[in-house]
Amino acid sequence: MNEKGIIQELEIFLKELRDYYSYRNEMKRRTFTSQELEQVGNLRRMLVRKFGKHKKLIVEITGKENVTIVFSNKEYVTDIWSVGLLANPIIRTPIALGYCIDSVIETIGRLEDDINHGKRDPETGEIIALKQPSKSEIDLSNWTAIFDAMQFHPRVIQVSESLFKTGNYASAIFEAFKAVDNYVKEKTGISLNGQALMSKVFDENAPIIKLNDLLTQSDRDEQEGFKFLFKGAMIGIRNPKAHDNVVQTDPYRTLEYLSLASLLMRRIEEGKLVKLLNQRSKKP
Numbered sequence: 487m488n489e490k491g492i493i494q495e496l497e498i499f500l501k502e503l504r505d506y507y508s509y510r511n512e513m514k515r516r517t518f519t520s521q522e523l524e525q526v527g528n529l530r531r532m533l534v535r536k537f538g539k540h541k542k543l544i545v546e547i548t549g550k551e552n553v554t555i556v557f558s559n560k561e562y563v564t565d566i567w568s569v570g571l572l573a574n575p576i577i578r579t580p581i582a583l584g585y586c587i588d589s590v591i592e593t594i595g596r597l598e599d600d601i602n603h604g605k606r607d608p609e610t611g612e613i614i615a616l617k618q619p620s621k622s623e624i625d626l627s628n629w630t631a632i633f634d635a636m637q638f639h640p641r642v643i644q645v646s647e648s649l650f651k652t653g654n655y656a657s658a659i660f661e662a663f664k665a666v667d668n669y670v671k672e673k674t675g676i677s678l679n680g681q682a683l684m685s686k687v688f689d690e691n692a693p694i695i696k697l698n699d700l701l702t703q704s705d706r707d708e709q710e711g712f713k714f715l716f717k718g719a720m721i722g723i724r725n726p727k728a729h730d731n732v733v734q735t736d737p738y739r740t741l742e743y744l745s746l747a748s749l750l751m752r753r754i755e756e757g758k759l760v761k762l763l764n765q766r767s768k769k770p
Contacts, residue, residue: 492543493597495640498755499536500590505759506533506571507583525675530571532672537567537586544593550585629737639751641665642744650744656734662747663724666716669754670695680720688713695757712753719750
């Protein structure tokens, strides 16, 4: 994966780390329900998996791995990720989680600087200029190059890249929209599927993922409009690809479908998960 793809993955990781940080702070102020605790636990486990994937790069770029924690009048020098994120550490502290967040931010900044100004050869230390292809330089007969140039959401790339590049266009589309469905379930912890899931999560009157502040009629229209886009994608794209033997031979049309899936992925990523923080535990 190139630098831009890595940056996109890290930005998703960063947003989810910040969400987890917010929930940890919220837990200090009130008692979470069992459902909320399960959602936070699922988020933590997902972050642990992603941390395992990205930690080597983050530590390599920032050089930051350990932190000194004072607990019960004793000092502990320990791994910030273990303290901030992993289960059953010596002491769990939001300070360490804040260090993790800062490390990811710094890593993204360094990678962006590499793209803008070149990067160092790992053996010689010399700067290697990076040249990004312009539109005029992309071979329009090379569908692999066009796929790469589209810079789809990392989740679309993960499930569809190899399928698209081997000519399995229908499967590439199906997997992309199945991933949209899975991303909504993963973010919300709701076990519904397809249009029922999208109707509940993006409902303009009581959204679970809020796409804007919902302060104006235009905000409500946008929320409702995307609800129908998400529902329509499940009914009109994912379901037919799943249940019928669909033949898709047009790579350009496939890229159009994948572009829609990528857009929906980004709106899920940008959307604010409101149910968890707005729900209050009921007194017995």
